[in-house]
Amino acid sequence: MNRINRREFIKLTAAVGALPVLGFPAVARAGAAKARVVVIGGGYAGATAAKYVKLGDAAIDVTLIEPNKIYTSCPLSNEVIVGHRDIKTLEIGYDGLKKRGINVLHDFVTGVDRAKKTVTTQGGKTLAYDALVVSPGIDFHYTGIEGYNESMIEDIPHAYKAGPQTLLLKKQLEAMPDGGKFVIVVPKGPFRCPPGPYERASLVANYFKHHGKTKSKVIIMDANDSHSKKGLFNQAWAKLYGWEKEGLGANPNGMIEWVKGAEGGTVTKLDAKSKTVSSDFVDVKADVLNIIPPHKAGKIAADAGLTGTQGNNFEKGWCKVEPMTMASAVDPNIYVVGDSCVAGEMPLYGNPNAAFDMPKSAHIAMTQAKVAAAAIVAKVNGQPVPNPYYANTCYSVVGDDYGISVAHLYRVENGTFKYIKEGSGVSMMTLPDKSPVPAAYRKLEAEYAAGWLRNVMADSFS
Amino acid sequence: MQKVVLRSAIVSCLLLAGSAQAELNVSGLANTCNNCHGTGGVSAGESMPSIAGLPEGYLKNIMMEWKTGKRPSANMTRLISGYTDEEIAALAAHYSKLPWVPAKQKTDPKLVKLGKKVTEKCSGCHGDTGKSDDADTPSLHGQWSQYLQLEALKYRDDAFNMPNKQMVKAAKKLSDEEIKAVAEFYASQSK
Numbered sequence: 001m002n003r004i005n006r007r008e009f010i011k012l013t014a015a016v017g018a019l020p021v022l023g024f025p026a027v028a029r030a031g032a033a034k035a036r037v038v039v040i041g042g043g044y045a046g047a048t049a050a051k052y053v054k055l056g057d058a059a060i061d062v063t064l065i066e067p068n069k070i071y072t073s074c075p076l077s078n079e080v081i082v083g084h085r086d087i088k089t090l091e092i093g094y095d096g097l098k099k100r101g102i103n104v105l106h107d108f109v110t111g112v113d114r115a116k117k118t119v120t121t122q123g124g125k126t127l128a129y130d131a132l133v134v135s136p137g138i139d140f141h142y143t144g145i146e147g148y149n150e151s152m153i154e155d156i157p158h159a160y161k162a163g164p165q166t167l168l169l170k171k172q173l174e175a176m177p178d179g180g181k182f183v184i185v186v187p188k189g190p191f192r193c194p195p196g197p198y199e200r201a202s203l204v205a206n207y208f209k210h211h212g213k214t215k216s217k218v219i220i221m222d223a224n225d226s227h228s229k230k231g232l233f234n235q236a237w238a239k240l241y242g243w244e245k246e247g248l249g250a251n252p253n254g255m256i257e258w259v260k261g262a263e264g265g266t267v268t269k270l271d272a273k274s275k276t277v278s279s280d281f282v283d284v285k286a287d288v289l290n291i292i293p294p295h296k297a298g299k300i301a302a303d304a305g306l307t308g309t310q311g312n313n314f315e316k317g318w319c320k321v322e323p324m325t326m327a328s329a330v331d332p333n334i335y336v337v338g339d340s341c342v343a344g345e346m347p348l349y350g351n352p353n354a355a356f357d358m359p360k361s362a363h364i365a366m367t368q369a370k371v372a373a374a375a376i377v378a379k380v381n382g383q384p385v386p387n388p389y390y391a392n393t394c395y396s397v398v399g400d401d402y403g404i405s406v407a408h409l410y411r412v413e414n415g416t417f418k419y420i421k422e423g424s425g426v427s428m429m430t431l432p433d434k435s436p437v438p439a440a441y442r443k444l445e446a447e448y449a450a451g452w453l454r455n456v457m458a459d460s461f462s
Numbered sequence: 463m464q465k466v467v468l469r470s471a472i473v474s475c476l477l478l479a480g481s482a483q484a485e486l487n488v489s490g491l492a493n494t495c496n497n498c499h500g501t502g503g504v505s506a507g508e509s510m511p512s513i514a515g516l517p518e519g520y521l522k523n524i525m526m527e528w529k530t531g532k533r534p535s536a537n538m539t540r541l542i543s544g545y546t547d548e549e550i551a552a553l554a555a556h557y558s559k560l561p562w563v564p565a566k567q568k569t570d571p572k573l574v575k576l577g578k579k580v581t582e583k584c585s586g587c588h589g590d591t592g593k594s595d596d597a598d599t600p601s602l603h604g605q606w607s608q609y610l611q612l613e614a615l616k617y618r619d620d621a622f623n624m625p626n627k628q629m630v631k632a633a634k635k636l637s638d639e640e641i642k643a644v645a646e647f648y649a650s651q652s653k
Contacts, residue, residue: 051501052493055501363497366497367493367494367497370490370493370494371490374487374489374490374493386487386489386490387485387486387487387490388487388490389487389490389491389493389494390494391494391497391541393497393498393537393541405536405537407537407540407541409541409544409545420544421544422543422544423540423541423542423543423544423545424540424541424544425540427536427537438619438621438622440615440616440619440621440622441536441621444536444612444616445536445537447509447608447612448498448509448510448536448537450507450508450509451498451505451507451508451509451510451608451609452497452498452507452510453507454506454507454508454510455496455497455498455499455500455505455506455507455510456497456498457506458500458501458506458507459496459497459500459501459506462501462506
């Protein structure tokens with residue numbers, strides 16, 4: 001694969017490496033970095049890629065392009081909505097990366113010229129790259145629900161990119177009267193943070209409990225027929241929030257209702273004025289309406305021609321990658337990491353259409369970024385591609401002192417992603433002797449979630 | 463010995479590149495651990511332990527105990543089961559060679575004082591300050607206080623059925639306050 005490219009690359013690096021010995025003139029020294037790596041997008045994936053390229057080889061010139069000066073973590077932002085966490089604890093800047101010698105350019109990428117290997121920005125800069133990391137995260141499809149469009153998000157927040165949207169949903173929750181309905185509309189997968197909507201539902205119910213709003217309900221209108229950590233969520237809901245079974249109106253004494261796609265959960269229509277969402281089966285009038293639109297790879301990835309245009313939901317609109325390196329399947333000089341890529345294969349939630357994608361989580365995005373960084377460093381230095389490992393740990397906090405998690409492990413075998421069942425799985429549903437899992441286990445995982453957050457933020461941005 | 467094994471692993475990685483057999487890439491493996499345990503194994507999260515600089519024997523043993531089901535854990539038992547024994551050994555060797563970096567944290571002087579007294583009976587294994595020369599005993603000096611508390615609570619709680627009976631016995635004698643004090647004392651010994 002790409003032998004000519006690699007050989008050329010090695011030749012180039014060898015030449016550059018030799019030049020200082022010969023007394024390289026000043027003019028060329030300005031551009032004398034061993035190689036130039038540009039990273040588009042400074043979320044968990046992009047920040048990690050930039051940092052780990054620099055850690056791998058300090059002589060590589062790394063530039064991260066990101067419009068925002070402060071990043072707000074999506075993981076654990078559901079805790080902000082219900083007042084358990086200050087949004088400031090989710091915010092982090094780029095000084096840590098700058099201190100490592102990474103150039104951070106706060107600008108907006110307007111185009112990628114793959115033939116010339118350059119990136120242009122709104123600020124009028126053109127940056128040449130030897131390797132480009134594309135990590136723009138997700139964009140939303142605002143089409144698909146009749147009567148819904150992007151201009152409505154100030155009234156009907158998605159709160160699926162953390163920041164002002166998170167705080168808006170928090171404000172709406174706080175203003176909601178007891179007896180109100182908090183409706184979460186979940187799109188057809190894949191979407192980022194697969195357990196996110198259900199963690200949100202759990203914490204909103206927890207909010208009701210603590211704020212004397214126990215007549216209120218959270219209704220999850222789900223376009224899917226199953227979801228992440230379903231057994232664990234249902235167990236927690238039954239224990240904490242009076243949940244008994246699936247379906248609209250199925251839990252008269254409970255605070256959470258989950259409506260699956262096949263039974264009327266797929267929302268197709270919105271009356272924005274009355275905040276009523278409709279499926280083929282039912283109309284549900286919300287007091288607080290949280291529509292999470294369907295996802296696609298960030299626009300810049302699509303504009304650069306890196307996204308698939310055919311195939312199922314898991315290929316169309318997302319960027320396919322090479323398992324060994326995270327290089328784009330259509331361009332060996334570009335690496336796509338994080339939520340915008342499609343990678344891996346796993347049996348997910350019993351839905352055959354959902355069986356092709358690594359979960360879009362911060363954690364897995366970071367391990368993808370580390371694989372890409374190692375591949376780039378190896379390529380620049382003329383070394384073979386290191387054996388890659390991908391891992392995921394994803395915590396959901398579902399109540400007071402109650403956390404659950406899922407882990408995933410992937411390897412690459414014979415050039416394809418391999419889901420390692422032995423290294424994967426959800427928190428125990430019962431102890432091995434079938435007795436209930438002691439509360440101490442759930443409490444530990446809630447504590448681990450908080451520690452995990454500090455570490456992923458530091459491992460990416462510091 | 464391990465160093466030699468590791469070096470040769472890297473060398474064979476270079477020599478055998480392209481062969482169907484996946485080569486052990488210990489820094490790539492360790493990168494997946496760093497997400498939760500910090501860059502270079504130095505944790506930035508209070509509930510997660512730093513693992514850089516811990517004794518190789520301890521690291522290897524604890525991972526193997528998770529893998530074989532001898533040591534319960536809310537989450538590590540799952541992930542570690544996907545790693546081969548060889549990978550576990552390589553990870554233990556890798557992290558044991560990295561420098562121990564005490565966590566930057568504030569401790570409560572009153573609890574530290576109480577903790578010093580309570581830990582007198584721990585010094586046989588853990589040394590006076592939590593710094594142990596024993597290959598199978600973890601370093602505690604400068605570890606995150608919250609992590610130490612959570613672990614001590616696991617030893618005390620029958621729900622976890624922890625493997626080290628000596629630790630279980632010792633932890634059972636401690637009150638909530640004493641567990642906090644022990645953790646704060648070791649956390650404060652960051653030299």
